[in-house]
Amino acid sequence: MLETIACWLFGIGLAFDVLGCIGLVRLPDVYNRAQASTKCVTLGTAMLLVATALFGVGGNWAMFVKAIICALFLLLTSPVGAHAICRGAYISGVPLAREVSVEDAFVDRARTIRAEHRKQAADIQEAEREKT
């Protein structure tokens, strides 16, 4: 019974992973691609790990615990990674494809952060020039 469920989970998880990869190719820009890859690939891979855990039920409890811990860490870290990539992309000036609207407050915020970074880089260069 458990093995049947695990096999189905393997299948569905792989299907979601494939869809995430197709999205990576078909969607237009970095933000939409991050959406497809985080959602589909996170859930798909978590399903694969849960299926692995189900195979461990009964005999191999170590496998069960390890797979569940891996799934939890995946669910926690993958959105954080997508957030960091998209924030970095916007601040370094990647435009949105087919954009409908971007909040003005966010445009301003990105501009101030960019200016701050530029100032920091200039300060570092200045300091190095003074050293040499």
Added chain:
Amino acid sequence: MSVKSDRFGRAAACFVAILALWMLLFWRFHWSVILTGVFFAAIITATIGSRFPAGIAKVLNPLRWFYAAIYLPYFLYYCIRANLDVAVRVIHPDVPIRPGIVKVRTNLTGELAKAFLANSITLTPGTLTIDIDGQDLYVHWINIHTDDQEKRCAEIVGRFEPLLRRIFE
């Protein structure tokens, strides 16, 4: 004094959590495993212990666990819906998207609560948290279908806020 005891509490919680994780990953009680675990837990606590989330004593409250147990299937439902949503958009021949960045406000104040809110938003239909600034979240939305600020907040944040407040605050 209270600052000092708070720092000690954080470090102790960090140490215990990492040691427990180590033991679970090894799944064997042998003195060498425990000794190595203590060694590495001490190193990690020394480096990042001060960044460990405060108020870890909340973990002991069973009511919070009860709400967390409700939250998990609720979140899974939206996660699966999000995947089907993205799948349809990806397979559809026209790739129907109306992307943009919107701002939503949250009432949650705790750092951990906001982090979980942002993660939940990222894994639910069509939204991805790009930035957090105090109480404001900037969200990339793949399908903007309303101009009304309140409707946006209700749709993006409203799903999770009440449960997360009960779990973390």
